[in-house]
Amino acid sequence: MHFLFAWRYFKAKKTTNAINIIAWISIGAIIIGTAALVLVLSVFNGFEGLVKSLYSSFYTDLKVSPQSGKVMTVTPEQLAKMKGITGIKNFSLVVEEKALIQAMSREYGSENETGQNQQIIYLKGVDENYRYVSGVANHLFGGKEGQEYDLGNEENPMLILGAGLEGALDINVENHLDPLVIYLPRKTETEALDPLNDVSGDTIRTSAGFMIQQEFDNKYGITNIDFIKRALRLGANDYSSIEIALQNPDETDKVKKELALIFGKDYLLQNKYQQNRSLYSVMNMERWAIYGVLCLILVVAAFTMIGALTMLVLEKQKDISVLHALGSSNGFIQRIFLSEGMLLALIGGVAGMLLALLIAFLQIKFHLIPLSGGSFLINYFPVKLRAMDFVLVGATVFVIALIASWLPSRKAARQEFSLRSE
Numbered sequence: 001m002h003f004l005f006a007w008r009y010f011k012a013k014k015t016t017n018a019i020n021i022i023a024w025i026s027i028g029a030i031i032i033g034t035a036a037l038v039l040v041l042s043v044f045n046g047f048e049g050l051v052k053s054l055y056s057s058f059y060t061d062l063k064v065s066p067q068s069g070k071v072m073t074v075t076p077e078q079l080a081k082m083k084g085i086t087g088i089k090n091f092s093l094v095v096e097e098k099a100l101i102q103a104m105s106r107e108y109g110s111e112n113e114t115g116q117n118q119q120i121i122y123l124k125g126v127d128e129n130y131r132y133v134s135g136v137a138n139h140l141f142g143g144k145e146g147q148e149y150d151l152g153n154e155e156n157p158m159l160i161l162g163a164g165l166e167g168a169l170d171i172n173v174e175n176h177l178d179p180l181v182i183y184l185p186r187k188t189e190t191e192a193l194d195p196l197n198d199v200s201g202d203t204i205r206t207s208a209g210f211m212i213q214q215e216f217d218n219k220y221g222i223t224n225i226d227f228i229k230r231a232l233r234l235g236a237n238d239y240s241s242i243e244i245a246l247q248n249p250d251e252t253d254k255v256k257k258e259l260a261l262i263f264g265k266d267y268l269l270q271n272k273y274q275q276n277r278s279l280y281s282v283m284n285m286e287r288w289a290i291y292g293v294l295c296l297i298l299v300v301a302a303f304t305m306i307g308a309l310t311m312l313v314l315e316k317q318k319d320i321s322v323l324h325a326l327g328s329s330n331g332f333i334q335r336i337f338l339s340e341g342m343l344l345a346l347i348g349g350v351a352g353m354l355l356a357l358l359i360a361f362l363q364i365k366f367h368l369i370p371l372s373g374g375s376f377l378i379n380y381f382p383v384k385l386r387a388m389d390f391v392l393v394g395a396t397v398f399v400i401a402l403i404a405s406w407l408p409s410r411k412a413a414r415q416e417f418s419l420r421s422e
Contacts, residue, residue, distance in 0.1 A: 005336045010343055019315055022308040023344060029301030030348025031355060034397055037294045038356035041389045044290060046382025048283055054213040055276055057135030058220075060092075061252060062244040063270045064263060070097070071238050072267060081262045082242075087255040091244040092130040095228050099123040101221070102181040103169040117169045121221050123184065125228030126151070133245035136160070136210050136222065142174035143208030150207035154226035158207040164218030166209050179203035184231045200231040295396060301348070302404035309341055309408035320412060334413035341405025342398070349397040353390060360385055 010023075066072035074093070082091060102118040131137040131149055140148040140160065152158030159180065166173055169180075184200045204223065211217055229238070246255055252271045259269055273280055313320075320333055360383045362368055367380035 005339070007343065010340065019308065019311045022304060022311065026301055026304035026308050027344055027348040027351075029304055030298065030345060030397060030401075031352040033294070033297035033301055034349050034352025034393055035356040035359070036297055037291070037393045037396070038353060038389060039359060039383075040290055040294055041287070041393070042356070042360055042383045042385050043381050044287055045384035045386055045389070048287075049384050050378070050382055051213075051279075051283070055279065056272065057139060057212050058216050059272055059275045060133050060243040061246040061249050061272060062256060062259070063275055064242040064244070064259065065240065065268045065270070067266055067268050070240060071234065072240070073235070073237050074239055074242065075237060078262055082244075082259070085255060085258050087247055087251045087258070089245045089247045090129050090132045091242055092133045093127050093225060093239050094130070094241045094243055095125040095225055095232065095234065095238075096240040097123055097184055097228065097232060099221075100183040101165070101169065102183075103171050104178055117171075119165055119168045121165060121182075122219050123182070123228060124220055124222045125225035126222060127225050130222070130243070133243050136212070139210045139212045140208045141211060142166075142172070148208040151222065151224040152205075152207070152227070153224055154230055157202070157204045157224045157227035159204045160222040161206050161209050162217040162220050163209050163211040164214060165221060168218070171206070173206040173209040179205050184228070186231070186233045202227070202231055291392075295400075298397060298400045302400050305341055305344055305401065305404045306408060308344070309337055309405060310411070312340065313337060313408050313412040316412075330413035334409045337409035337412050338402070338405045341401050341409070345397050345401030349394060352397075353393070357385070 064072075064074075082088060099121050100118060101121045101123075102116055104116055128151075137149045141163070142148075143150070149160070150158045151160070159182075161169075161173055171180075180203065182202055182204050184202070186198050186200055204227075210222070244255075244259075246252060256269050256271065263269070323333060363381060363383045369381050371379055371381060
Protein backbone atom coordinates (compact mmCIF):
# COMPACT_ATOMS: atom_id res chain seq x y z
CA MET A 1 0.00 0.00 0.00
CA HIS A 2 2.77 2.46 0.88
CA PHE A 3 4.30 1.92 -2.60
CA LEU A 4 0.97 3.03 -4.12
CA PHE A 5 1.03 6.21 -2.06
CA ALA A 6 4.65 6.85 -3.08
CA TRP A 7 3.81 6.39 -6.78
CA ARG A 8 0.80 8.75 -6.55
CA TYR A 9 2.90 11.38 -4.77
CA PHE A 10 5.56 11.11 -7.47
CA LYS A 11 3.08 11.58 -10.31
CA ALA A 12 0.84 14.17 -8.67
CA LYS A 13 1.25 17.85 -9.38
CA LYS A 14 2.78 19.86 -6.56
CA THR A 15 1.68 23.30 -5.44
CA THR A 16 5.32 24.37 -5.55
CA ASN A 17 7.06 23.61 -8.83
CA ALA A 18 10.45 23.61 -7.08
CA ILE A 19 9.60 20.22 -5.53
CA ASN A 20 9.30 18.63 -8.99
CA ILE A 21 12.49 20.32 -10.14
CA ILE A 22 14.51 19.15 -7.14
CA ALA A 23 13.10 15.61 -7.47
CA TRP A 24 14.16 15.40 -11.11
CA ILE A 25 17.54 16.91 -10.28
CA SER A 26 18.06 14.13 -7.72
CA ILE A 27 17.02 11.52 -10.31
CA GLY A 28 19.40 13.07 -12.84
CA ALA A 29 22.25 13.00 -10.31
CA ILE A 30 21.56 9.33 -9.61
CA ILE A 31 21.51 8.59 -13.35
CA ILE A 32 24.88 10.29 -13.83
CA GLY A 33 26.41 8.68 -10.75
CA THR A 34 25.15 5.20 -11.62
CA ALA A 35 26.26 5.42 -15.25
CA ALA A 36 29.67 6.80 -14.23
CA LEU A 37 30.22 4.01 -11.72
CA VAL A 38 29.28 1.26 -14.18
CA LEU A 39 31.29 2.75 -17.05
CA VAL A 40 34.45 3.44 -15.05
CA LEU A 41 34.38 -0.01 -13.47
CA SER A 42 33.83 -1.52 -16.93
CA VAL A 43 36.78 0.41 -18.38
CA PHE A 44 38.87 -0.68 -15.39
CA ASN A 45 37.80 -4.26 -16.13
CA GLY A 46 38.94 -3.79 -19.72
CA PHE A 47 42.37 -2.51 -18.72
CA GLU A 48 42.65 -5.16 -16.02
CA GLY A 49 41.90 -7.88 -18.55
CA LEU A 50 44.43 -6.41 -20.98
CA VAL A 51 47.17 -6.25 -18.35
CA LYS A 52 46.42 -9.76 -17.12
CA SER A 53 46.52 -11.10 -20.67
CA LEU A 54 49.94 -9.49 -21.16
CA TYR A 55 51.25 -10.96 -17.91
CA SER A 56 49.72 -14.31 -18.88
CA SER A 57 51.84 -14.20 -22.03
CA PHE A 58 54.94 -14.35 -19.86
CA TYR A 59 53.83 -16.12 -16.67
CA THR A 60 52.44 -19.65 -16.94
CA ASP A 61 49.53 -21.30 -15.14
CA LEU A 62 51.82 -22.96 -12.59
CA LYS A 63 55.46 -22.64 -11.64
CA VAL A 64 57.70 -24.97 -9.64
CA SER A 65 60.75 -23.32 -8.07
CA PRO A 66 63.08 -23.93 -5.09
CA GLN A 67 61.95 -22.85 -1.63
CA SER A 68 65.38 -21.29 -1.08
CA GLY A 69 68.28 -20.46 -3.34
CA LYS A 70 68.35 -20.18 -7.12
CA VAL A 71 68.81 -23.79 -8.19
CA MET A 72 66.78 -26.95 -7.60
CA THR A 73 67.43 -30.54 -8.58
CA VAL A 74 64.71 -32.26 -10.60
CA THR A 75 65.12 -35.98 -11.11
CA PRO A 76 64.04 -37.88 -14.25
CA GLU A 77 61.57 -39.78 -12.06
CA GLN A 78 59.86 -36.54 -11.02
CA LEU A 79 59.64 -35.41 -14.65
CA ALA A 80 58.15 -38.76 -15.63
CA LYS A 81 55.49 -38.44 -12.91
CA MET A 82 54.70 -34.90 -14.10
CA LYS A 83 54.06 -36.22 -17.61
CA GLY A 84 51.52 -38.62 -16.11
CA ILE A 85 49.33 -35.83 -14.68
CA THR A 86 46.38 -35.52 -17.07
CA GLY A 87 45.70 -31.85 -16.31
CA ILE A 88 49.12 -30.70 -17.55
CA LYS A 89 49.19 -29.59 -21.19
CA ASN A 90 52.95 -29.04 -21.38
CA PHE A 91 55.87 -27.88 -19.26
CA SER A 92 59.24 -26.23 -19.83
CA LEU A 93 62.48 -26.52 -17.90
CA VAL A 94 64.02 -23.11 -17.18
CA VAL A 95 67.35 -21.75 -15.93
CA GLU A 96 67.42 -18.04 -15.10
CA GLU A 97 70.32 -15.85 -14.04
CA LYS A 98 71.39 -12.22 -14.08
CA ALA A 99 73.99 -11.39 -16.70
CA LEU A 100 75.88 -8.45 -18.15
CA ILE A 101 75.33 -8.00 -21.88
CA GLN A 102 77.55 -5.80 -24.00
CA ALA A 103 77.11 -4.47 -27.54
CA MET A 104 79.71 -2.68 -29.65
CA SER A 105 78.36 0.53 -31.20
CA ARG A 106 79.64 1.76 -34.57
CA GLU A 107 79.35 4.91 -36.60
CA TYR A 108 76.91 4.67 -39.47
CA GLY A 109 78.78 3.36 -42.54
CA SER A 110 82.01 2.94 -40.62
CA GLU A 111 83.87 -0.15 -39.47
CA ASN A 112 85.45 1.74 -36.57
CA GLU A 113 84.10 0.94 -33.14
CA THR A 114 83.03 4.05 -31.27
CA GLY A 115 82.02 2.67 -27.89
CA GLN A 116 80.27 -0.01 -25.86
CA ASN A 117 76.70 -0.21 -24.60
CA GLN A 118 76.05 -2.58 -21.73
CA GLN A 119 73.07 -3.57 -19.63
CA ILE A 120 72.17 -5.91 -16.80
CA ILE A 121 69.80 -8.53 -18.15
CA TYR A 122 67.77 -11.39 -16.71
CA LEU A 123 68.84 -14.20 -19.02
CA LYS A 124 66.27 -16.95 -19.26
CA GLY A 125 67.42 -20.27 -20.69
CA VAL A 126 64.51 -22.40 -21.85
CA ASP A 127 63.96 -25.68 -23.68
CA GLU A 128 61.97 -26.25 -26.86
CA ASN A 129 58.68 -26.60 -24.98
CA TYR A 130 58.77 -23.00 -23.78
CA ARG A 131 57.06 -21.67 -26.89
CA TYR A 132 54.09 -23.94 -26.09
CA VAL A 133 53.69 -22.97 -22.42
CA SER A 134 54.08 -19.18 -22.77
CA GLY A 135 52.90 -16.55 -25.22
CA VAL A 136 56.30 -15.02 -25.95
CA ALA A 137 56.41 -16.58 -29.43
CA ASN A 138 53.26 -14.60 -30.30
CA HIS A 139 54.83 -11.22 -29.49
CA LEU A 140 58.00 -11.31 -31.59
CA PHE A 141 59.32 -8.74 -34.03
CA GLY A 142 62.39 -8.13 -36.14
CA GLY A 143 63.27 -11.71 -37.03
CA LYS A 144 63.57 -13.18 -40.47
CA GLU A 145 60.34 -14.70 -41.75
CA GLY A 146 59.93 -18.23 -40.51
CA GLN A 147 62.97 -17.98 -38.19
CA GLU A 148 61.78 -15.52 -35.54
CA TYR A 149 61.66 -17.99 -32.66
CA ASP A 150 65.21 -19.28 -32.78
CA LEU A 151 67.08 -20.08 -29.57
CA GLY A 152 70.04 -21.73 -31.28
CA ASN A 153 71.92 -24.52 -29.52
CA GLU A 154 74.62 -24.97 -26.90
CA GLU A 155 77.48 -24.08 -29.23
CA ASN A 156 75.72 -21.37 -31.25
CA PRO A 157 73.15 -19.75 -28.94
CA MET A 158 70.63 -17.21 -30.20
CA LEU A 159 68.94 -14.52 -28.11
CA ILE A 160 65.37 -13.21 -28.22
CA LEU A 161 65.76 -9.78 -26.65
CA GLY A 162 63.17 -7.56 -24.94
CA ALA A 163 62.33 -4.39 -26.86
CA GLY A 164 63.43 -2.16 -23.98
CA LEU A 165 66.85 -3.83 -23.83
CA GLU A 166 67.18 -3.48 -27.60
CA GLY A 167 66.76 0.27 -27.22
CA ALA A 168 69.09 0.48 -24.21
CA LEU A 169 71.83 -1.35 -26.12
CA ASP A 170 71.17 0.84 -29.18
CA ILE A 171 70.94 -2.09 -31.57
CA ASN A 172 68.45 -3.41 -34.11
CA VAL A 173 67.80 -7.11 -33.56
CA GLU A 174 67.00 -7.61 -37.24
CA ASN A 175 70.11 -5.97 -38.70
CA HIS A 176 72.64 -6.32 -35.89
CA LEU A 177 75.30 -8.61 -37.40
CA ASP A 178 77.95 -8.35 -34.68
CA PRO A 179 77.63 -10.84 -31.80
CA LEU A 180 76.85 -9.54 -28.33
CA VAL A 181 79.18 -10.35 -25.45
CA ILE A 182 77.51 -11.82 -22.39
CA TYR A 183 79.00 -12.41 -18.94
CA LEU A 184 77.48 -14.90 -16.48
CA PRO A 185 78.50 -15.86 -12.91
CA ARG A 186 79.44 -19.51 -12.67
CA LYS A 187 78.41 -21.84 -9.87
CA THR A 188 81.16 -21.95 -7.26
CA GLU A 189 81.64 -23.53 -3.86
CA THR A 190 83.72 -20.66 -2.47
CA GLU A 191 82.53 -17.19 -1.45
CA ALA A 192 85.54 -15.38 -2.97
CA LEU A 193 84.97 -14.36 -6.59
CA ASP A 194 87.67 -15.17 -9.11
CA PRO A 195 86.94 -13.18 -12.30
CA LEU A 196 88.98 -15.57 -14.41
CA ASN A 197 87.28 -18.78 -13.30
CA ASP A 198 83.94 -17.74 -11.79
CA VAL A 199 82.68 -15.50 -14.59
CA SER A 200 82.03 -16.87 -18.06
CA GLY A 201 82.31 -14.71 -21.15
CA ASP A 202 80.52 -15.84 -24.30
CA THR A 203 79.22 -14.39 -27.51
CA ILE A 204 75.60 -14.60 -28.59
CA ARG A 205 73.63 -13.34 -31.58
CA THR A 206 70.11 -11.93 -31.66
CA SER A 207 67.41 -13.75 -33.62
CA ALA A 208 64.40 -11.54 -32.79
CA GLY A 209 62.91 -9.23 -30.20
CA PHE A 210 59.74 -9.47 -28.13
CA MET A 211 57.34 -6.78 -26.97
CA ILE A 212 54.86 -7.78 -24.27
CA GLN A 213 54.92 -5.33 -21.39
CA GLN A 214 57.48 -2.79 -20.21
CA GLU A 215 58.35 -4.75 -17.09
CA PHE A 216 59.44 -7.71 -19.23
CA ASP A 217 60.70 -5.80 -22.26
CA ASN A 218 63.24 -3.87 -20.15
CA LYS A 219 64.44 -6.89 -18.22
CA TYR A 220 64.47 -10.24 -20.02
CA GLY A 221 66.31 -12.03 -22.78
CA ILE A 222 65.49 -15.62 -23.76
CA THR A 223 68.03 -18.14 -25.01
CA ASN A 224 68.91 -21.83 -25.20
CA ILE A 225 68.92 -23.70 -21.87
CA ASP A 226 71.90 -25.91 -22.74
CA PHE A 227 74.06 -22.84 -23.40
CA ILE A 228 73.23 -21.17 -20.10
CA LYS A 229 73.65 -24.41 -18.13
CA ARG A 230 77.12 -24.87 -19.61
CA ALA A 231 78.02 -21.25 -18.89
CA LEU A 232 76.85 -21.54 -15.28
CA ARG A 233 78.42 -25.01 -14.82
CA LEU A 234 75.15 -26.50 -13.62
CA GLY A 235 74.53 -30.21 -13.26
CA ALA A 236 72.42 -32.22 -15.69
CA ASN A 237 69.40 -32.17 -13.34
CA ASP A 238 69.80 -28.59 -12.06
CA TYR A 239 67.19 -25.99 -13.00
CA SER A 240 65.81 -22.69 -11.74
CA SER A 241 62.14 -23.54 -12.29
CA ILE A 242 59.59 -25.55 -14.22
CA GLU A 243 56.88 -23.54 -15.96
CA ILE A 244 53.64 -25.39 -16.61
CA ALA A 245 50.67 -24.83 -18.91
CA LEU A 246 47.39 -26.54 -18.01
CA GLN A 247 44.67 -28.07 -20.13
CA ASN A 248 42.08 -26.23 -18.03
CA PRO A 249 43.22 -23.29 -15.87
CA ASP A 250 40.17 -23.85 -13.64
CA GLU A 251 41.82 -27.06 -12.41
CA THR A 252 44.88 -25.22 -11.09
CA ASP A 253 44.31 -26.19 -7.44
CA LYS A 254 43.78 -29.84 -8.34
CA VAL A 255 46.97 -30.07 -10.40
CA LYS A 256 48.86 -28.13 -7.73
CA LYS A 257 47.96 -30.76 -5.13
CA GLU A 258 49.19 -33.55 -7.43
CA LEU A 259 52.47 -31.68 -8.00
CA ALA A 260 52.89 -31.22 -4.24
CA LEU A 261 52.86 -35.03 -3.85
CA ILE A 262 55.64 -35.32 -6.45
CA PHE A 263 57.96 -32.54 -5.28
CA GLY A 264 57.32 -32.24 -1.55
CA LYS A 265 58.06 -29.36 0.80
CA ASP A 266 61.42 -28.34 -0.64
CA TYR A 267 59.77 -26.91 -3.74
CA LEU A 268 57.58 -23.82 -4.10
CA LEU A 269 54.40 -24.20 -6.18
CA GLN A 270 52.81 -20.95 -7.42
CA ASN A 271 49.79 -20.19 -9.59
CA LYS A 272 49.49 -17.03 -11.71
CA TYR A 273 48.10 -15.00 -8.82
CA GLN A 274 50.93 -16.03 -6.48
CA GLN A 275 53.56 -15.24 -9.12
CA ASN A 276 52.10 -11.73 -9.48
CA ARG A 277 50.73 -11.10 -5.99
CA SER A 278 51.80 -7.45 -5.90
CA LEU A 279 50.20 -6.72 -9.29
CA TYR A 280 46.84 -8.21 -8.33
CA SER A 281 46.89 -6.51 -4.91
CA VAL A 282 47.58 -3.08 -6.43
CA MET A 283 44.90 -3.52 -9.09
CA ASN A 284 42.36 -4.56 -6.45
CA MET A 285 43.21 -1.52 -4.30
CA GLU A 286 42.90 0.79 -7.32
CA ARG A 287 39.51 -0.69 -8.15
CA TRP A 288 38.11 0.02 -4.69
CA ALA A 289 39.69 3.49 -4.64
CA ILE A 290 37.96 4.35 -7.92
CA TYR A 291 34.69 2.95 -6.58
CA GLY A 292 34.96 5.08 -3.41
CA VAL A 293 35.69 8.30 -5.30
CA LEU A 294 32.81 7.83 -7.73
CA CYS A 295 30.41 7.08 -4.89
CA LEU A 296 30.75 10.77 -3.99
CA ILE A 297 28.55 11.55 -7.02
CA LEU A 298 25.81 9.44 -5.48
CA VAL A 299 26.34 11.15 -2.12
CA VAL A 300 25.68 14.50 -3.83
CA ALA A 301 22.52 12.98 -5.31
CA ALA A 302 21.54 11.91 -1.78
CA PHE A 303 21.59 15.53 -0.57
CA THR A 304 19.24 16.60 -3.37
CA MET A 305 17.01 13.64 -2.53
CA ILE A 306 16.86 14.74 1.12
CA GLY A 307 15.80 18.21 -0.02
CA ALA A 308 13.15 16.84 -2.38
CA LEU A 309 11.66 14.53 0.27
CA THR A 310 11.71 17.20 2.97
CA MET A 311 9.78 19.59 0.73
CA LEU A 312 7.37 16.78 -0.16
CA VAL A 313 6.72 16.15 3.53
CA LEU A 314 5.82 19.81 3.95
CA GLU A 315 3.64 19.61 0.83
CA LYS A 316 1.70 16.61 2.14
CA GLN A 317 1.00 17.85 5.69
CA LYS A 318 -2.75 17.49 5.32
CA ASP A 319 -2.44 14.01 3.77
CA ILE A 320 -0.33 12.89 6.71
CA SER A 321 -2.90 14.29 9.16
CA VAL A 322 -5.69 12.44 7.35
CA LEU A 323 -3.74 9.20 7.44
CA HIS A 324 -3.13 9.67 11.17
CA ALA A 325 -6.84 10.33 11.70
CA LEU A 326 -7.67 7.12 9.81
CA GLY A 327 -5.46 5.17 12.18
CA SER A 328 -2.23 4.89 10.23
CA SER A 329 0.79 4.21 12.39
CA ASN A 330 3.99 6.22 12.38
CA GLY A 331 5.71 3.25 10.77
CA PHE A 332 3.28 3.29 7.85
CA ILE A 333 3.83 7.03 7.30
CA GLN A 334 7.58 6.52 7.41
CA ARG A 335 7.42 3.66 4.89
CA ILE A 336 5.51 5.89 2.45
CA PHE A 337 8.32 8.43 2.28
CA LEU A 338 10.99 5.75 2.39
CA SER A 339 9.27 4.21 -0.63
CA GLU A 340 9.25 7.62 -2.30
CA GLY A 341 13.03 7.81 -1.89
CA MET A 342 13.44 4.24 -3.16
CA LEU A 343 11.27 5.11 -6.16
CA LEU A 344 13.52 8.04 -7.06
CA ALA A 345 16.57 5.79 -6.66
CA LEU A 346 14.99 3.01 -8.74
CA ILE A 347 14.15 5.32 -11.63
CA GLY A 348 17.60 6.95 -11.54
CA GLY A 349 19.48 3.68 -11.02
CA VAL A 350 17.74 1.74 -13.81
CA ALA A 351 18.04 4.68 -16.22
CA GLY A 352 21.74 5.07 -15.32
CA MET A 353 22.46 1.38 -15.92
CA LEU A 354 20.65 1.44 -19.27
CA LEU A 355 22.61 4.55 -20.26
CA ALA A 356 25.87 2.85 -19.25
CA LEU A 357 24.95 -0.25 -21.24
CA LEU A 358 24.26 1.86 -24.32
CA ILE A 359 27.54 3.79 -24.07
CA ALA A 360 29.52 0.60 -23.35
CA PHE A 361 27.96 -1.16 -26.35
CA LEU A 362 28.81 1.76 -28.63
CA GLN A 363 32.38 1.83 -27.32
CA ILE A 364 32.82 -1.92 -27.82
CA LYS A 365 31.30 -1.82 -31.27
CA PHE A 366 32.63 1.45 -32.70
CA HIS A 367 35.53 2.49 -30.38
CA LEU A 368 34.10 5.99 -30.06
CA ILE A 369 36.46 7.20 -27.31
CA PRO A 370 40.12 6.91 -28.36
CA LEU A 371 43.24 6.72 -26.22
CA SER A 372 45.51 9.68 -26.80
CA GLY A 373 49.15 9.01 -27.64
CA GLY A 374 50.66 6.28 -29.75
CA SER A 375 52.46 4.19 -27.11
CA PHE A 376 49.56 1.88 -26.22
CA LEU A 377 48.84 -1.60 -27.53
CA ILE A 378 45.32 -0.45 -28.36
CA ASN A 379 44.10 2.97 -29.50
CA TYR A 380 40.75 3.02 -27.65
CA PHE A 381 39.45 2.58 -24.12
CA PRO A 382 38.74 -1.13 -23.54
CA VAL A 383 35.40 -1.97 -21.94
CA LYS A 384 34.35 -5.21 -20.27
CA LEU A 385 30.92 -5.49 -18.63
CA ARG A 386 30.48 -7.69 -15.56
CA ALA A 387 27.21 -8.66 -13.92
CA MET A 388 28.74 -8.25 -10.44
CA ASP A 389 29.47 -4.58 -11.17
CA PHE A 390 25.78 -3.96 -11.82
CA VAL A 391 24.90 -5.77 -8.59
CA LEU A 392 27.48 -3.73 -6.65
CA VAL A 393 26.34 -0.41 -8.13
CA GLY A 394 22.68 -1.29 -7.61
CA ALA A 395 23.32 -2.18 -3.97
CA THR A 396 25.28 1.06 -3.50
CA VAL A 397 22.45 3.16 -4.94
CA PHE A 398 19.93 1.33 -2.73
CA VAL A 399 21.93 1.85 0.49
CA ILE A 400 22.66 5.54 -0.19
CA ALA A 401 19.01 6.18 -1.11
CA LEU A 402 17.82 4.35 2.01
CA ILE A 403 20.07 6.47 4.25
CA ALA A 404 19.05 9.69 2.46
CA SER A 405 15.33 8.84 2.72
CA TRP A 406 15.40 7.83 6.37
CA LEU A 407 15.81 11.33 7.86
CA PRO A 408 12.86 13.09 6.14
CA SER A 409 10.65 9.98 6.41
CA ARG A 410 11.39 9.73 10.14
CA LYS A 411 10.57 13.41 10.54
CA ALA A 412 7.29 12.93 8.67
CA ALA A 413 6.31 9.99 10.92
CA ARG A 414 6.98 11.84 14.16
CA GLN A 415 5.62 15.28 13.24
CA GLU A 416 2.05 15.99 14.29
CA PHE A 417 -0.16 17.95 11.85
CA SER A 418 -3.63 19.24 12.46
CA LEU A 419 -6.53 19.35 10.00
CA ARG A 420 -8.02 22.34 11.85
CA SER A 421 -7.43 25.60 9.95
CA GLU A 422 -6.59 28.71 11.98
